[in-house]
Amino acid sequence: MLTTRELQDEIIRLKKEKDICILAHAYQSHDIWEVADYVGDSYGLSVQAAKAAQSTVLMCGVRFMAETVKILSPQKRVLLSNSNAGCPMAEQMDVELISGVKKMYPDYTVVAYINTTSELKTICDVCVTSSSAVQIVKNIENKNILFIPDCNLGKWVADQVPEKNIKLLQGGCPTHVRMSKRDVEKARKAHPDALLLVHPECLPEVSELADYRGSTTGIMDYAKKSDAKEFIIGTENSIVQHLQFACPDKQFYPLSRDCVCHNMKLTTLGDVYQCVKGTGGEEIKLDEEVRIKAKRCIDTMLELGN
The missing domain is CATH 3.40.50.10800 (NadA-like)
Incomplete structure (x- = not known):
């Protein structure tokens, strides 16, 4: 039987030995964050993967994120930590x-x-x-x-x-739309001095009441830099815990206890261990024609973004 720390140490040893870069999406658990080379939003992680020296990339997130890594890094071996981890939103339209x-x-x-x-x-x-x-x-x-x-x-x-x-x-x-205006009213009543920070995937009735609206990374940066001491977090609840580690002098509260992405929670530290050991995960492979056409969409984003 291994402790969390011992399992993490073994993952860190194996990723170095096998030339693996570990990416952890912001919604992953903190024990996975601690063994990752990079933590962040989906696109930011794929950019880091393309820059990384390692020949293999392990995505601790969901399928479309691993696909984006493969689109930008076709020469690298890309692994998805848990093959069942999908994204209901990404799968809604074909x-x-x-x-x-x-x-x-x-x-x-x-x-x-x-x-x-x-x-x-x-x-x-x-x-x-x-x-x-x-x-x-x-x-x-x-x-x-x-x-x-x-x-x-x-x-x-x-x-x-x-x-x-x-x-x-x-x-x-489906995770962000679980939060309602009623949740905002209850949270503000319980924590009247707290600022409300929400992701724009929330319902408009929730977003309109926020003190700040932005990406997951934006929410975390805002909370870290703000002079305020209390925050209600309107995105996946793992962010509450991550901010508690980052800002121990501040208080963080979930907007709703139901804002949990079950697909993100499928990946465990044990999955990461099996992947770096070579006995778990799924290698992501894309048809080259699909990859090239999909990359045009991302390249245009970079052109217009700059």
Whole structure:
């Protein structure tokens, strides 16, 4: 029987021995964070992976994130820590559905949230992240925008870019939409001095009441830099724990006890150990034509973002 620390030490030893870079999404548990080479949002991790010297990359996150790593680093071996870890939002819309919608709106630029499959990215014009979406939509020449799949993030973008005609489809993150206006009222009553920080994947009725709206990384940076001492966190509840480690002099409260991403929670420290040992995980392989077409979508994001 190994303790958490002993298991972590063995993972760190094996990743060095086998030339493995470990990426941990922000929603992973803290014991996984501690063995990771990089922690962050999905796109940021894929960029770090492309820069990393290691020949193998292990993604502790969900499938579309590992696919994004493979899109940007085709020469590297890419592993997904738990093969069952998917993203309900990324799986909501497929090529057939969006191809049909594109025929209905032929003069629209299709903007895909990074939380989409590699196959769906092949028929979209540009990708965005939650932190870059507003800037990129502003920089698109076309006034007509079809934003997929998250209608809550899309509405947040539309509110800030009123000069664009943004068409939304009914999709989104089932974890973030669990939080309601009633949850905000209860949390503010319990913690009247706390600032409310939420992710734009939340329902508009929740986002509109926030003191700050932004990506997971944005939320964490805001809390770290703020002079305030109490915060209500309106995103996946693991962020509450991570901020408690980062800012022990501050108080953090979950907006809702139900804001838990079960797909993210599938990955355990034991899974990471099996992966670096060579007895677990799934190697991500993409058809080269799919990879190249999906990469165009990401390349356009970089062009418009800069």
